[in-house]
Amino acid sequence: MLFPFFAAAVFLVATVSANLRRYEYIKQFKIERPQKPQQVRYDPTWASLDTRPIPQWFDDAKFGIFLHWGVFSVPSYKGAWFWDFWKGPQPQLDVVQFMQANYRPDFTYADFASMFTAEFYDPNYWADIFSSAGAKYVVLTTKHHEGFCNWPSKYSWNWNAGDVGPKQDLVGNLANAVRQKGLAFGTYHSLFEFFNPLFLRDQANNFTTQDFVREKTMPELYELVNTYQPDIIWSDGEWMAPSSYWNSTNFLAWLYNDSPVKDKVVTNDRWGSETMCKHGGYYTCSDNFNPKTLQQHKFEDPTTVDKLAWTFRRNLKLEDVHTMEEIIAILAQVVSCGGNLLLNVGPTKEGTIPPVFEERLRQTGQWLSVNGEAIYATKPWTHQNDSATPDVWYTSTRADNGTVINVYAIVLTWPESSNLTLASPVTTASTTVTMLGYNTPFSWSPLPNSGLQIQIPAIPFNQLPSKWAWVFKLTGISN
Numbered sequence: 432m433l434f435p436f437f438a439a440a441v442f443l444v445a446t447v448s449a450n451l452r453r454y455e456y457i458k459q460f461k462i463e464r465p466q467k468p469q470q471v472r473y474d475p476t477w478a479s480l481d482t483r484p485i486p487q488w489f490d491d492a493k494f495g496i497f498l499h500w501g502v503f504s505v506p507s508y509k510g511a512w513f514w515d516f517w518k519g520p521q522p523q524l525d526v527v528q529f530m531q532a533n534y535r536p537d538f539t540y541a542d543f544a545s546m547f548t549a550e551f552y553d554p555n556y557w558a559d560i561f562s563s564a565g566a567k568y569v570v571l572t573t574k575h576h577e578g579f580c581n582w583p584s585k586y587s588w589n590w591n592a593g594d595v596g597p598k599q600d601l602v603g604n605l606a607n608a609v610r611q612k613g614l615a616f617g618t619y620h621s622l623f624e625f626f627n628p629l630f631l632r633d634q635a636n637n638f639t640t641q642d643f644v645r646e647k648t649m650p651e652l653y654e655l656v657n658t659y660q661p662d663i664i665w666s667d668g669e670w671m672a673p674s675s676y677w678n679s680t681n682f683l684a685w686l687y688n689d690s691p692v693k694d695k696v697v698t699n700d701r702w703g704s705e706t707m708c709k710h711g712g713y714y715t716c717s718d719n720f721n722p723k724t725l726q727q728h729k730f731e732d733p734t735t736v737d738k739l740a741w742t743f744r745r746n747l748k749l750e751d752v753h754t755m756e757e758i759i760a761i762l763a764q765v766v767s768c769g770g771n772l773l774l775n776v777g778p779t780k781e782g783t784i785p786p787v788f789e790e791r792l793r794q795t796g797q798w799l800s801v802n803g804e805a806i807y808a809t810k811p812w813t814h815q816n817d818s819a820t821p822d823v824w825y826t827s828t829r830a831d832n833g834t835v836i837n838v839y840a841i842v843l844t845w846p847e848s849s850n851l852t853l854a855s856p857v858t859t860a861s862t863t864v865t866m867l868g869y870n871t872p873f874s875w876s877p878l879p880n881s882g883l884q885i886q887i888p889a890i891p892f893n894q895l896p897s898k899w900a901w902v903f904k905l906t907g908i909s910n
């Protein structure tokens with residue numbers, strides 16, 4: 432009698448713990464995104480706005496491209512903060528000296544604008560790069576802290592790409608090209624501007640006045656939404672003043688209730704000095720946010736291919752550029768923890784994407800063309816990284832009720848022996864192991880406690896499906 436009782440007890444414990452795990456999963460990933468979005472109206476308060484589910488397309492997309500392009504692409508030195516480093520409250524000596532050494536004494540930042548020529552800008556070619564990269568969305572700086580609008584804005588007289596420099600609508604032309612390739616289009620927009628007199632006056636008034644917001648920031652944001660119907664609004668430049676100064680909650684309530692993009696639009700968390708990592712849509716928390724642990728809220732990691740800047744720099748060195756191994760590692764880590772990767776490159780003032788960036792993007796696409804099954808539309812698994820073998824990151828696909836269907840082990844370092852030890856998966860009699868892009872299943876043996884040892888056959892070099900990381904697909908896993 433003892434044995435059946437014991438077996439029943441084990442079964443009961445296993446069932447209860449499986450249900451608990453399912454409950455935890457549902458708690459983390461389902462409540463935020465109910466199956467049927469209800470037709471609710473949102474109040475202009477964080478308490479109400481924060482209840483809006485993040486549209487599913489964004490969680491499924493996993494990978495987007497970020498572009499920092501503007502007048503700062505003309506000096507193409509130091510980055511998007513060039514003007515502030517030169518003329519701001521705390522000038523940087525090397526930038527001041529760079530200007531003294533290379534430009535006439537009365538040169539102003541505004542003089543750079545006519546040199547922002549974009550004569551080789553081919554939005555269809557850019558869209559081809561991003562689509563080949565396997566990206567599902569593209570986010571362009573429509574206006575960075577310098578205040579220059581990359582679209583012919585009614586609210587930025589003579590400081591926009593229609594009036595000066597490119598003499599064309601950089602935003603609209605890219606939106607059309609990436610959408611033709613089936614990608615979503617997002618607009619980065621900075622709330623504040625370094626030297627706008629209206630902003631400086633509101634700041635001097637301790638933000639008790641809102642003239643800059645009423646006359647510049649908000650009209651611009653409404654204009655962007657109504658003209659380009661962006662799929663993402665990537666807000667930034669929020670930290671100087673609380674969201675009450677920026678009027679952010681009123682804007683977001685309009686965006687979610689009444690705007691032409693109310694059902695599909697996704698926003699981030701940079702809407703006021705108190706909001707980052709707390710309020711808004713998905714969280715970005717910081718630049719290069721790669722937490723390496725499971726997150727409770729949808730996040731996105733903005734990471735730049737040039738480790739030192741978001742914008743193109745003429746003094747870029749090869750050693751400053753993330754390697755393919757690093758890019759794939761960040762993608763695997765971010766996705767396994769529930770995030771998206773927004774990989775940034777800086778185009779040149781002529782409108783080209785430097786070939787080293789183009790190569791990184793196209794090679795990311797090569798990897799995704801074999802291994803995308805382990806990335807797109809996946810869900811975090813029970814474990815994010817393996818408990819015994821370093822550099823192994825997991826993702827999964829799940830049924831609607833949360834039950835795991837496939838587990839993907841993304842192996843960043845080729846195992847030293849012909850055996851790969853994975854300690855975290857709990858195997859069953861029906862467990863199978865394959866490598867994405869390689870047809871023959873691998874044999875495996877259970878480890879004494881839990882987990883498995885996979886026997887990797889001698890794969891001919893020309894049949895190895897990937898160059899930078901390898902994905903082992905496991906089925907019949909019970910955790």
Ligand SMILES: *[C@@H]1O[C@H](CO)[C@@H](O)[C@H](O)[C@H]1NC(C)=O
Nearest residue numbers: 632633634635636637638639
């Ligand atoms: C802004 O705040 C500072 C410090 O609290 C104060 O000294 C200053 O008078 C205030 N300025 C205005 C315009 O209210």
Ligand SMILES: *[C@@H]1O[C@H](CO)[C@@H](O)[C@H](O)[C@H]1NC(C)=O
Nearest residue numbers: 641642644645649678681682
């Ligand atoms: C803030 O938004 C509300 C609602 O759209 C509007 O009535 C108000 O004028 C806005 N205030 C500013 C400073 O933009």
Ligand SMILES: *[C@@H]1O[C@H](CO)[C@@H](O)[C@H](O)[C@H]1NC(C)=O
Nearest residue numbers: 723815816817818819821822
């Ligand atoms: C991986 O998992 C182990 C626990 O199994 C943990 O101690 C470790 O910090 C994790 N993270 C990384 C980056 O290895």
Ligand SMILES: *[C@@H]1O[C@H](CO)[C@@H](O)[C@H](O)[C@H]1NC(C)=O
Nearest residue numbers: 453829830831832833834835
């Ligand atoms: C969950 O869904 C899958 C696939 O639809 C099904 O096979 C499984 O029995 C379901 N499990 C539970 C506990 O409902």
Ligand SMILES: *[C@@H]1O[C@H](CO)[C@@H](O)[C@H](O)[C@H]1NC(C)=O
Nearest residue numbers: 848849850851876884885886
């Ligand atoms: C790999 O695992 C198999 C089966 O467990 C074992 O016979 C073999 O010795 C292992 N090889 C290495 C290099 O550890």
